[in-house]
Amino acid sequence: MFDDQLLRAAATGDAPGVREAIAGGADLEVRDAHRRTPLLLASAADHVEVAEILVAAGADPDAPDDRHDTPWLVTGVTGSVAMLRALLPARPDLTITNRYGGVSLIPACERGHVDYVREVLKTDIDVDHVNNLGWTGLLEAIVLSDGGERHQEIVRLLIAAGADVGLPDGDGVTPLRHAVTRDYHEIAALLRAAGAR
Structure with a gap:
């Protein structure tokens, strides 16, 4: 009974219900139909x-659930800085990967979550982690973006955090080449200023 209550209360944001379920002995790791x-x-x-x-x-x-999402990995998708901060005291494994082989930084770069990227780069997350597609966060901020201001800022943040601006994708295409091909002039300028060729 308390396990079901905990799942419902957590899903709906019912904090008193969560406290009551925990006090009643609910299993913190109870799973729903999707684990x-x-x-x-x-x-x-x-x-x-x-x-x-x-x-x-x-x-x-x-x-992890049945799609290999975890509480920590989901923060990179939602871009919630508040949730990132809420989970850090639990010491999440920053190397854990999603079904695409990416750490939480990578979907955040793709989706243009500037504040999240800024915050997660303060942790020990691997700025040059390569996912199953052969892409880093820097590559996703170029290849899967519109080249606009949010992704430009993410590229700035990644460069400042020490990202390898010459690290190519699985086909050997560099971030600079991707930026030039897409006419992302501002991003290309940032990469050249950081030493990219």
Whole structure:
């Protein structure tokens, strides 16, 4: 009974319901039909207070669902800085990867989550991690973007964090070449200023 209540309360952001379920002995790692834990449901819906309660109670930030999403990985998709901060005390594994082989930084770069990228780069996350597609966060900020201001800022942040501007994709195409091919002049200028060729 309390397990079901915890899943429902976490999914809807019902903090008092979460506290009550935990007090009643609910399993913090109970799974729904898609193997999502309460913390993953809260993370995906950006219910920060609920996540804080679950983290304080000892919930696992790395528990994967049936799509290999975890509470931590989902923060890179949603771009929630508040959720990132809520999960850090649980010491998430920053090397854990999603179904595409990417760490949380990579989808954040693709989606243009500037504030998230700025914040996650303060952790020990690997700025040059390569996913199954052969792309880093820097490459995704170019290849899967419109070259606009948000992605330009992400490129600036990645360069400042020490990203390897010459690291090519799986086909040997460099970030600069991708930027030039797409007529992303501002990004190309940033890469050249950082020594890219």
